[in-house]
Amino acid sequence: PRHIDDMLKGIVDRGAPTIATDVLRWTRRIFDYGIKRHALEINPCSAYEVADAGGKEVARDRWLTRDELIQLFKAMRTAKGFSRQNEITFKLLLALCVRKMELCAARWEEFDFDKAVWRLPEERSKNGDAIDIPLAPPAVEWLRELKT
Incomplete structure (x- = not known):
């Protein structure tokens, strides 16, 4: 070997x-x-x-600062070839704290914009339970923009 x-x-x-x-x-x-x-x-x-190989993975205590998030959002808006759809997707992932594939596989009927909630069905959640994910006002705006 x-x-x-x-x-x-x-x-x-x-x-x-x-x-x-x-x-x-x-x-x-x-x-x-x-x-x-x-x-x-x-x-x-x-x-x-x-x-x-690499040994046991060690979790890191690292997160983006407010200034780093601002820089990231500016870079997404100005990067050549980085679409508005990609920008919104990144923002939704950060705002909702969901897995990438949970968001990418979401269907519009799962979102209730009036109640500001996303009902993640049990068949797509990691633990097999349906989850109600609250949507902050910016997330609702971003989702509405994606839908149009």
Whole structure:
């Protein structure tokens, strides 16, 4: 499994241990699939643990300051090729604190603009429960703009 070791070491050496952990996980799954399909007999990743890749992921205590958010919003408005739809999507993700795919898969009938609430259905929530997500006035405005 030298090629696996070289691959992981290269990622860790460039300062991306979390990515190395993800790559190990994905590579292991790919080789497992090859075994299931009878294309391989062994998984060269089987000898590696998370500690061999990037180690345990450590949560960071970092958030954008007000000034950084202002800079981000200005950059989104002025960046070439960055659409208004993309800008609104980023703002909604920040304002609603939802997962990207929950927002991207949302249907208009889930939003009640009059009550300022988004009803995330149980089949699309991570824990399997329907969730009522309150919508602040700017979020309602952004959603209305997207809908038109």
